[in-house]
Amino acid sequence: MIPYGRQLIDEEDIRSVIEVLRSDFITQGPKVREFEEKLARYCGAKYCVVFNSGTSALLGAYYACGISQGDEVITSPITFAATANMLFVLGARAVFVDVEPDTGNINAEMIKEAITERTKAIVPVHYAGHPAALEKVKRIADEYGLKVIEDACHALGAKYKNSKIGSCRYSDATVFSFHPVKHITTGEGGAVLTNSEEVYERLNLIRNHGINKGSFLYEPDGDWYYEVQSLGFNFRLTDIQASLGISQLRKLSHFVEERRQVASYYGERLKNNPLFELPVEKLYAFHSYHLYPVRLKNPFVEKKREIIRTFREMGIGVQVHYIPVYRHPLYRKHGYANVHLPNAEDFYRRVFTLPIFPSIREKELEFVVRVVNEQVERLAKSGGGKCGT
Numbered sequence: 231m232i233p234y235g236r237q238l239i240d241e242e243d244i245r246s247v248i249e250v251l252r253s254d255f256i257t258q259g260p261k262v263r264e265f266e267e268k269l270a271r272y273c274g275a276k277y278c279v280v281f282n283s284g285t286s287a288l289l290g291a292y293y294a295c296g297i298s299q300g301d302e303v304i305t306s307p308i309t310f311a312a313t314a315n316m317l318f319v320l321g322a323r324a325v326f327v328d329v330e331p332d333t334g335n336i337n338a339e340m341i342k343e344a345i346t347e348r349t350k351a352i353v354p355v356h357y358a359g360h361p362a363a364l365e366k367v368k369r370i371a372d373e374y375g376l377k378v379i380e381d382a383c384h385a386l387g388a389k390y391k392n393s394k395i396g397s398c399r400y401s402d403a404t405v406f407s408f409h410p411v412k413h414i415t416t417g418e419g420g421a422v423l424t425n426s427e428e429v430y431e432r433l434n435l436i437r438n439h440g441i442n443k444g445s446f447l448y449e450p451d452g453d454w455y456y457e458v459q460s461l462g463f464n465f466r467l468t469d470i471q472a473s474l475g476i477s478q479l480r481k482l483s484h485f486v487e488e489r490r491q492v493a494s495y496y497g498e499r500l501k502n503n504p505l506f507e508l509p510v511e512k513l514y515a516f517h518s519y520h521l522y523p524v525r526l527k528n529p530f531v532e533k534k535r536e537i538i539r540t541f542r543e544m545g546i547g548v549q550v551h552y553i554p555v556y557r558h559p560l561y562r563k564h565g566y567a568n569v570h571l572p573n574a575e576d577f578y579r580r581v582f583t584l585p586i587f588p589s590i591r592e593k594e595l596e597f598v599v600r601v602v603n604e605q606v607e608r609l610a611k612s613g614g615g616k617c618g619t
């Protein structure tokens with residue numbers, strides 16, 4: 231099966247992990263610090279705190295930006311559920327705003343309508359690696375005194391205009407994931423970038439049990455003294471993972487370039503196909519193609535199940551990203567049963583993602599294109615719709 235995404239680990243990565251295994255630090259130590267410094271430098275942000283997943287990094291970012299009980303946070307339903315789930319954990323609620331039909335990103339023009347007295351923040355998700363309309367989001371956030379937290383789990387290596395995602399030029403914090411299908415991996419892992427010292431300090435607290443070893447509220451009992459000053463967790467990344475992250479980060483630009491080459495390969499060969507529309511790259515965007523989402527055209531959309539089943543039977547692991555979050559039972563049970571956002575629904579009806587990852591071979595890409603063309607022929611023959619509509 232050709233998966234929709236996978237990691238690329240080389241001998242240099244393996245050597246760097248082995249080196250840490252032979253050292254004194256295997257949990258959080260100097261490699262974590264080095265990874266944070268290098269990520270911050272790469273993105274052009276002041277601070278970086280790494281976490282043991284993108285999910286814990288999201289929770290950390292929400293907490294550090296002051297989201298709490300009763301708050302409402304505006305976000306997109308076309309995302310992985312963790313974006314909204316971590317709001318639930320803090321007693322806050324996601325308010326879903328509809329998406330742009332082409333990018334699947336939050337429609338910034340519709341954000342204002344969703345703002346209430348309880349709104350605390352906006353969380354744009356850079357779906358598939360295409361940046362959301364950050365300038366518009368930031369303008370609205372400034373007008374209403376809201377925080378902006380970017381869910382950039384898909385978008386390491388992407389740029390909005392000339393700013394790297396992660397520079398936090400338009401936000402209070404930006405969250406990344408290092409799950410194996412992402413641009414770089416640490417096995418599991420995540421990070422929050424920020425330019426705010428206060429957010430940075432709160433991120434450090436929530437990552438490590440709320441423990442502050444530096445500035446105390448009470449008189450220290452002795453050299454061993456530390457204080458638990460707020461609620462926290464063990465969200466630490468290990469040095470083993472961080473050293474893999476450092477090694478992967480060296481190759482990030484190359485990984486992004488390879489992904490963009492796969493996208494142009496599909497773009498050239500599939501641009502006139504009657505089955506689906508290809509992803510777009512808006513003028514302001516530098517897409518880092520975590521995913522390659524295509525959208526079925528009419529009338530093939532009615533055959534989505536069959537089309538996906540055929541791809542999978544042929545050994546191509548296409549996937550659907552995403553079921554709109556409000557459709558999940560957890561959300562239906564908690565007051566979202568009547569939420570129905572037309573563009574998100576339509577996007578979900580049409581979308582599936584073709585394989586894209588740096589180590590994909592030309593033969594595999596040729597095979598994907600061939601299977602697309604075969605599906606077009608098969609559907610035309612079976613009367614699945616007139617080609618070209």
Ligand SMILES: Cc1ncc(COP(=O)(O)O)c(C=O)c1O
Pocket residue numbers: 283284285286288309310312313355381383384407408409418419420
């Ligand atoms: C948009 C988005 N946000 C958050 C996450 C959570 O990241 P992780 O799997 O590293 O916990 C993911 C993971 O796929 C994601 O796609």
